[in-house]
Structures are given as C-alpha cells and as structure tokens.
Amino acid sequence: MITPRPAFMQQLNQAWHTQNSLLCVGLDPDIQMMPTHLQALPIEQAIFEFCKTIIDATAPYACSFKPQIAYFAAHSAEHVLQDLIAYSHTHHPHIPVILDAKRGDIGSTATQYAIEAFDRYQADAVTVNPYMGFDSVEPYLSYSNKGVIVLCRTSNAGGSDLQFLNVSVDDHTRPLYQHVAHLVADKWNTNGQCALVVGATFPNEVKLVRDLVGDMPLLIPGIGAQGGDLNATLKAGLTENGTGVMINSSRGIIYASKGEDFAQAATVAAQGLVQAMNALR
C-alpha cells in the first residue's frame, strides 16, 4: 500500500529547512540542448535518462522540482513525465514536485485538468493562469493537500503587456499583477494552499507582492538565463524566517555542461547557487 504524500505546503516548509535550500530545479528537457551522447538515444529514452540523472544529481540541493509539461507533450512523452514524477517520489520523497502547466479554463474543464495534474501525474502542486478568474482555479483547490501556484507577474518581456496595466478596484489603483496577488491572498486562498509566480527580473515588484501576501510562498523564475539579480530578489522576497521563496533555475543547472559530465556539472551549479543564496539570507 502506498502512503499518501504530505500536503504540499508541509513538504515545502520541511524541504526549505532540512535541505537548507531555496532552489527549485526546473526540468525543461529540450532535446537540442542535451548532451550529445543522449541525443543519440530514442527521444523518450533520452528525456527520461536526462531528467532522471538531473533529479539525482541535484536532489541534495533542491527544495522542489518543476517539470515543464510542454517539453514532454511536444514529443508525445506524457508517460515519461509520469514515470519521472513517480521516480522522484520514490527516490526523493521529501522533495515536492510542481507540475508547470499554467492551465486556465472554466470549471468543468479545470476539473479535468486537476485530475490530469493530481491524479494522473501525482504532482504535489500545479501552476495555473488567473485570466479566467476564480471559478477556473476553484477545482484545483478542492484537492486540499495540493499546492496551487497562480501566475502573478511573469519574467518574460511580454509580461508587462497585461500584468503591468493599472486597474482600479475599490479604493486601490495598482497594476493588474498586484490585484491578482491581492485576490489570491485575500479571497482565493481559502485553504492556505496557494502560492504565486513572480519573476526575478523585477525585484521591487517581488517586494510589493511580498508586502501584499504575507508569508505566502513565491515561485521566482528569472534568475540566471533571464538576468534577475539574486541578492535584490532574495532581499525582496524572503519572509522573516528566511524562507518563503522557491528560486527557480532551469537552464543554468540542467545545461551546465553538454558533455558526459552533465550530471556533475549540474550538481556543481546547483550547489553553487544554493551556497550563493544561503550567503545572502
């Protein structure tokens, strides 16, 4: 019989402390970027071997893993994603797995997506898109032990197209992403299972979100390849006990080397990033 996994928030809090790490390792298995010797394998095998090796190589330094479903779906490799999450749960049971899917749809369809994320893939948390409003997020919330991580301020160039527009609600005029932070913190987070995605490319915005949401966890992409400032980001995002953030790094770790030493290179990159972060906490 399989023991049910603890609630995502409990896992995350525990991982922050026992792993002494704020690092989320993003698994974006792009076949073009993989070590040459893996590219020679059938693609599904290459994706599995690559991700499994990265998981094992970085597990001592990670507070979470975040596989990006698009990289699997593009190659009909959903079963590989399923196998990898099961592998991680078995071999690194204390590390929560976030399915990065950014789903967003009406209630009846969102229910199907929640089944996909939580029943099929057995993810501990999922990323979702807020554009369609509360009833598009609600079906995920009924899985009360799972994490629901809502897009707030994203680190890409186009992130400003909508998220940075000022909206006036009640007595507040503020950018849309801040209104989303407020909605999630004060209205949608009825079970204490929500978190937010806030890009590191805008540390002062991380700070504004932190001030709006109390101790809610923030998933922060944009360090490394996208150029976010680690020190400023941590200063802006950390909670009083020195946690509260998952700093995501994907390419900087998983593609640290394209050679046969990619696992060691990933270990070194993950360890280095954790040391750099811990020196700044």
Add this chain to the structure above:
Amino acid sequence: MITPRPAFMQQLNQAWHTQNSLLCVGLDPDIQMMPTHLQALPIEQAIFEFCKTIIDATAPYACSFKPQIAYFAAHSAEHVLQDLIAYSHTHHPHIPVILDAKRGDIGSTATQYAIEAFDRYQADAVTVNPYMGFDSVEPYLSYSNKGVIVLCRTSNAGGSDLQFLNVSVDDHTRPLYQHVAHLVADKWNTNGQCALVVGATFPNEVKLVRDLVGDMPLLIPGIGAQGGDLNATLKAGLTENGTGVMINSSRGIIYASKGEDFAQAATVAAQGLVQAMNALR
C-alpha cells in the same frame, strides 16, 4: 504523400459558406455523461467511439470542430485525440479542427506547445491565453497557415474577475478584455491568422469587441448550457457578409441523448441550431 491542409482562415471562410453554418461543435468527452452502452467500454475506446460518432453525425452542420484537450489528458488518452483529429481530417477534410488548449507560457515553452498543437495533433487552430503577453503568443504565429484564437472575454462567472477591470492605456479607459481585443487586432495579428474567444453570455460585449476588431473571426461559447441569447449574440457578432462567428455548442449537441440514439439526437440538435441561426442571419 499527404496534401497539406489549406490555411485555417481559408478553411473557415469556405466552411461558413459551403456548409451554410456558423456552428462549432465542441467535443468535451466526459465519460459520466456518455450513453450508458459506451460507458461499458474501456475508457479510451469509449472516448474514441463517442467522439467519432459525434463527428460523423454533426459534420453536415458544422463549420468547425473543437476538441477540448483536458478531457483526453485526464485519462491519458492523448493518442485518442490524435487519432480523432486524423479521422476528422480524412473523412471531413473541409472542416477545420480547433484544439481547445488555452495554453499560455514564455517563448521557449510556447514553442513546445506550438509543436504539440500543430505538429503532433495537426490541429488547424489552437486557443491561447493572453495573460503572459505577446511573446507568449508569437511562437504560434510563426505557423502562418494555422489559426491562433486568443481568449478575450470568457463566458464563465469568474470571467469578470480580471477581464472586466478597467485599464487606462494611452487615451483609452476600457475593460481589460477590450484592451486585449485591441492588442490582438492592432498589434499581434501580424499575419491575419488571429481570432478571439468572446462569450455569448454578454451580447453587448460581443458587439463592442466586433466594433474593435473589424472582420476578425469570433469563437463564441456560452449558447445553450450557459444561457446566452442566440438572436442578440448573432446580431452583435455577425460581420457584414453574415459570417464572422463560430457559435460553439458542446453539451447541447453531444449529450442531446444518453441513449443508443445519441448520434441521431446530436444530428437533430446540430441541424436545429443551424436552422435557428440561419433564420436569424
């Protein structure tokens, strides 16, 4: 050798005229709602049989089909979705197939989702979410013969949470969904391949969007189960030549009967809706 399919916009224009229909048949195969005799089959077979039968039963009355990927993904049935789209292309080549996936992610990930929609599933168009901005939509646009249908105003209750907030950009203060309509029509639609999702529950908003976007096609859910007014919606959304809209119906057609006569019932429901629409054009 396989002949490449015509561009989505060309297919759609042709289907509107030769089929004399504005009806988009939504394929949301919920096993609980299917006829009892199909529920007895293995789930993947049930989904295939159900959707294939609905496709054949409604093809004479449809200007497009719209499978919702979540219903397949929840049951590890991606290959069934692939087979169904291939079946539709083979047996009803003149009817475009829209993959309802509402994807939204940064450029490198969006590229993978575009591969999923267009290379893997061979969909003629895909629905996408605008929250992450232009660079999250751009990778789909590089498939210049494919349709890119952007969420604008959705018909669910929570649709107002973000979409109805007023934003001020340049000299305009208007709800976010209208700004999205403006962005897509005036900036993002560089190849003439974009369309918008606008819910029928708000006919006056359909009209406001129509006035902003010229002849751009609108995909309009919310007729039937969600209570939208057909006459008001058509009046608001039709272009001068009496087309310009795809009125989506899912449950009202595909679950018209739970008995062994579900195919005939779907035909009757589709034919009835097309007749009702054509009487109002």
